[in-house]
Amino acid sequence: MATRAEMAVEELRGEVSVRASGEGQRGYNRGVPGDTGVQGQAGEARTRMEPMIEIRKLNLKYGEKLALEDISLDILKHKVTAFIGPSGCGKSTLLRCLNRLNDLVDGVTITGTIRIGGTDINDPNLEITELRKRVGMVFQKSNPFPKTIYDNVAYGPRIQGLPPRLAMDEIVERSLKGAALWGEVRDRLQESALSLSGGQQQRLCIARAIAVEPEILLMDEPCSALDPIATAKIEELMAQLKKQYTIVIVTHNMQQAARVSDYTAFLYLGALIEYNLTKQIFVNPSKKQTEDYITGRFG
Amino acid sequence: MVDSAKVLAAGEPRGVARLLSVTGGRVTRRIRVDRLARRLVTLGGVAIIFSILAIIFVIAAEVYPLLKKPTASLVGTVAARPDSAPLAAGVDEYREIAYLVTGAGVQFVGVKDGAPIAPSPLAGLKGATVVGTSPPRRGPFAVGLSDGRVIPAEVKFSVSFPEGGRRVVPELLVGDPIAADPGKRPITRLAHVVTPAGPTTAAAVGPKEIVLLTVKETKALIGPSTKEASSQRLPLPIKGEIATLSLDGRGEDLFVGTSSGQVLRVDLRDPSDPKVAGAVAATNRPGAGVSVMGFLIGDRTLVVGDTLGGVSSWQLLQADGGERRLTKVYDFMPHAGAVVAFAPSSRDKGFITADASGVTLLRYGTTGETLLTIKGEGERFEGVVLAPKADGVIAVDAAGRLSQWVLDNPHPESTLKSLFGKVWYEGYAAPEYVWQSTGGTDDFEAKFSLSPLIFGTLKGTLYALLFAIPLALLGALYASQFMHPTLKGIVKPTVEIMAALPSVVLGFLAGLWLAPLVEKVVPGLFLMPIVTTLLILIAVFCWRFAPVGVRRRVRAGTEVWLLIPIVILGGWISFQLGGVVEHLLLSGDYRGWLLNALGLTYDQRNSMVVGFAMGFAVIPIIFTIAEDSLANVPPHLVAGSLALGATRWQTALRIVLPTASPGIFSAIMIGFGRAVGETMIVLMATGNTPVMDWSIFNGFRALSANIAVELPEAPEGGTLFRVLFLAAFLLFVMTFLLNTIAELVRLKLRRRYRYL
Ligand SMILES: Nc1ncnc2c1ncn2[C@@H]1O[C@H](COP(=O)(O)OP(=O)(O)OP(=O)(O)O)[C@@H](O)[C@H]1O
Numbered sequence A: 001m002a003t004r005a006e007m008a009v010e011e012l013r014g015e016v017s018v019r020a021s022g023e024g025q026r027g028y029n030r031g032v033p034g035d036t037g038v039q040g041q042a043g044e045a046r047t048r049m050e051p052m053i054e055i056r057k058l059n060l061k062y063g064e065k066l067a068l069e070d071i072s073l074d075i076l077k078h079k080v081t082a083f084i085g086p087s088g089c090g091k092s093t094l095l096r097c098l099n100r101l102n103d104l105v106d107g108v109t110i111t112g113t114i115r116i117g118g119t120d121i122n123d124p125n126l127e128i129t130e131l132r133k134r135v136g137m138v139f140q141k142s143n144p145f146p147k148t149i150y151d152n153v154a155y156g157p158r159i160q161g162l163p164p165r166l167a168m169d170e171i172v173e174r175s176l177k178g179a180a181l182w183g184e185v186r187d188r189l190q191e192s193a194l195s196l197s198g199g200q201q202q203r204l205c206i207a208r209a210i211a212v213e214p215e216i217l218l219m220d221e222p223c224s225a226l227d228p229i230a231t232a233k234i235e236e237l238m239a240q241l242k243k244q245y246t247i248v249i250v251t252h253n254m255q256q257a258a259r260v261s262d263y264t265a266f267l268y269l270g271a272l273i274e275y276n277l278t279k280q281i282f283v284n285p286s287k288k289q290t291e292d293y294i295t296g297r298f299g
Numbered sequence B: 001m002v003d004s005a006k007v008l009a010a011g012e013p014r015g016v017a018r019l020l021s022v023t024g025g026r027v028t029r030r031i032r033v034d035r036l037a038r039r040l041v042t043l044g045g046v047a048i049i050f051s052i053l054a055i056i057f058v059i060a061a062e063v064y065p066l067l068k069k070p071t072a073s074l075v076g077t078v079a080a081r082p083d084s085a086p087l088a089a090g091v092d093e094y095r096e097i098a099y100l101v102t103g104a105g106v107q108f109v110g111v112k113d114g115a116p117i118a119p120s121p122l123a124g125l126k127g128a129t130v131v132g133t134s135p136p137r138r139g140p141f142a143v144g145l146s147d148g149r150v151i152p153a154e155v156k157f158s159v160s161f162p163e164g165g166r167r168v169v170p171e172l173l174v175g176d177p178i179a180a181d182p183g184k185r186p187i188t189r190l191a192h193v194v195t196p197a198g199p200t201t202a203a204a205v206g207p208k209e210i211v212l213l214t215v216k217e218t219k220a221l222i223g224p225s226t227k228e229a230s231s232q233r234l235p236l237p238i239k240g241e242i243a244t245l246s247l248d249g250r251g252e253d254l255f256v257g258t259s260s261g262q263v264l265r266v267d268l269r270d271p272s273d274p275k276v277a278g279a280v281a282a283t284n285r286p287g288a289g290v291s292v293m294g295f296l297i298g299d300r301t302l303v304v305g306d307t308l309g310g311v312s313s314w315q316l317l318q319a320d321g322g323e324r325r326l327t328k329v330y331d332f333m334p335h336a337g338a339v340v341a342f343a344p345s346s347r348d349k350g351f352i353t354a355d356a357s358g359v360t361l362l363r364y365g366t367t368g369e370t371l372l373t374i375k376g377e378g379e380r381f382e383g384v385v386l387a388p389k390a391d392g393v394i395a396v397d398a399a400g401r402l403s404q405w406v407l408d409n410p411h412p413e414s415t416l417k418s419l420f421g422k423v424w425y426e427g428y429a430a431p432e433y434v435w436q437s438t439g440g441t442d443d444f445e446a447k448f449s450l451s452p453l454i455f456g457t458l459k460g461t462l463y464a465l466l467f468a469i470p471l472a473l474l475g476a477l478y479a480s481q482f483m484h485p486t487l488k489g490i491v492k493p494t495v496e497i498m499a500a501l502p503s504v505v506l507g508f509l510a511g512l513w514l515a516p517l518v519e520k521v522v523p524g525l526f527l528m529p530i531v532t533t534l535l536i537l538i539a540v541f542c543w544r545f546a547p548v549g550v551r552r553r554v555r556a557g558t559e560v561w562l563l564i565p566i567v568i569l570g571g572w573i574s575f576q577l578g579g580v581v582e583h584l585l586l587s588g589d590y591r592g593w594l595l596n597a598l599g600l601t602y603d604q605r606n607s608m609v610v611g612f613a614m615g616f617a618v619i620p621i622i623f624t625i626a627e628d629s630l631a632n633v634p635p636h637l638v639a640g641s642l643a644l645g646a647t648r649w650q651t652a653l654r655i656v657l658p659t660a661s662p663g664i665f666s667a668i669m670i671g672f673g674r675a676v677g678e679t680m681i682v683l684m685a686t687g688n689t690p691v692m693d694w695s696i697f698n699g700f701r702a703l704s705a706n707i708a709v710e711l712p713e714a715p716e717g718g719t720l721f722r723v724l725f726l727a728a729f730l731l732f733v734m735t736f737l738l739n740t741i742a743e744l745v746r747l748k749l750r751r752r753y754r755y756l
């Protein structure tokens, strides 16, 4: 099935490869650990692996208030990267920069570059909808549309042009299975999404996000409103999903970050304090602040 | 606080108790305040409900008599003992003294006791007896004598109020006898009217022959006036015999009812040359003959009763060739037996007919309805009288017994049919919905059809909403989803201030300033939406080719500034183009073209102008409420949609609009309610012509405006007064129903689009 979305993605990829060959060598791939002050094995690992998202010298202001300060980091393909940090440190803001959802906020100014697959996402000529198709997002608070379960999942594919009904059924089923929800809702697809439980709703939002087949999945505290069982299900799901997707997750739950993520970034007051392999961060953090936060001796 | 904490830390149970009691005290005070607030709110709510119910009750109480069934109650029957069987009867307006036309002349009797009062002999009888009398009507009549003469007469009552009492004194005025038939045959059937030019009498002198007697008085300025009497014999081409004669009040037409069931018209407009102008079969029952005939007040509707009980009403209507023809208007509910008596009301189009079995039916000529059945005790009435104030019925039988009924029939002209249905009014070619409450003359037929007014209200509302809803909703959608917040902060309050504009100002502007202006540019106005939309689309298309640098300079949500000159340009081009189009396609004059090509007339104050003006009144309401509900759609839904790669338009149409639909629906319904009840604008910006026509170029009259227009002319307690209350009631019911339905739909929508 060659949907328009896929074709667009192909196009984007083509562009990326051209750019990569042109700029790649003098680009930011070099010297990342030095730039960010991130140390050790992670840097090694990254140089070996292809970065999916490259953030360089990102500053973000809400009006006069600086919310993100000089952030540079690479997020690797098919890995789970966790953002941790105290409340208000800018995790959500950083996440929302990645699909330009901050555009909705009046008075934000962003400097620096973010490249996804080599494309500068703040380029004014970029079709923002194409970007958002490639970068799916699951919100902290589940937000199913007041429509049926089926229509919720079908919403993304539909707005990109209606595939035939049969194909749509297939997409819906695949997405719901991907979000481990199919078994629970297969008989009630035409019921309102609002009749689902909180955990089911959150998984529906994941299904909705993966129905458009993004490359990156941003998850902003997806489990904050869920019970341990639902949380476990979603964590399990993430382990599944990372085979296909690059996942960035914001969480306040240290155990969760330790369990599900491969890399962890610790933010504090809008600045990136430490970024490394999760194991490294939790076992042997290099910064005092990180250690304090992880061990709970903090704010 | 610190204290209690310390105590707690010490673990003393007394401390806990004190803590509880402290909070307990606060709780009871809170509960008291709570309870008070709840009671106040309940009281307010109940008071509101009560006052609304009270308003409904007051209105309903005013409306109720309109639709109440009339009643008649028998006062009594008294024996008047006349010298011979009475031929006809009459009564004064207080129903104190009745008069009977008998063989010896006219006899006055007291209605209460049947006692004879001051005999007033008919001068000039000269031994003959009275054998016939003209059909009863107000004012003069004539009696036919057994010796072929006719005597004109008139009964007058003078009323005085000595010492707080009331004294009614009857008086009989008698004219000079006229010899109608030289052959001295008894005159049993005759008709008599007095026109400004003089009296006219028609008398049957044989089974198929009549004599026309006219007296022309020419009043000279000086000297005695001259009287010119003429007498003409006229044989009639009829089957059967002459059964009854009737003259209209203007003396223009004579109607002759025959025993074969025909009604023949004789045109008397040229008195020297009466012409038989056609005959119609007045009954469709075989074997029936005309038995009674007479005019309702105003002399336009002729009522015909037949020997088999049929009663119908007829009018002279102009046919296509300009020639007048007797046309049947209504068939009334038939009597069981021959119709023997007929009496019109002297204040409205009501009348009564009586049959041989003593049943009297009260009818109404405008609606063709029979309002009431009055049953006598089986005697055969010789005459029935509807009292001058239409508040009583007096019937007299062959033995001279008078029966009196009191009628309670204050609003005979208003029935469900006359208020909402099609009614065949006098002078109309067919039944129609007409509102015309007052006229110049006493015998004016009030036309109280509310249908054109309901229609007008709906028409005005429709055109107003047609203009307002798209503008208000699109505006709200734009303001809530796309407009820059700072700009919205200016636009929204401005629109809200528009709502505060008094509607009388809007109506005034619309009627006196906008209407003449619109009249000049109608073609351009119709081009404007198309031209402007096209221009905007072109502009948006071109915008995509503008350099990135320029595009970035325009902040998201403020693009609307760029569109303002384009909209103005669109308006200008439309008006220029309108002139060209009118010149080239509409042959230079759109009004003429409308009339010729579409058959529409253009009124200066028309529905379009009202649509604009009322749109202005309605747009702020719809805009504000819709914008609020659109802006209240949770941002996380919008973000969710955008994050899936939807454009802002897709998000607005597929997520925001459905989610806000309950609010939008309320907005429209509240706008609808406002438009339905709007008075001043429709009053001032339409011609207030109660026509039923959907044309946008016509005016209309709305229920609300009608109340405002007519209330000063409505005497309290009168039919018009009550009909206006009914109009108010309808408005009330309309808005009530509307709001109820709207609320139900809104709740349903809200359940469906309930968000988190
Ligand atoms: N729309 C906004 N306008 C202005 N300031 C904002 C806006 N959104 C966030 N901020 C500010 O930016 C800072 C970072 O906010 P952000 O939501 O990214 O924090 P967070 O790390 O996600 O916190 P939490 O863990 O509580 O979700 C905060 O100080 C917040 O006040």
Ligand SMILES: [Mg+2]
Pocket (backbone or CB within 6 Å): A091, A092, A093, A220
């Ligand atoms: Mg957050």
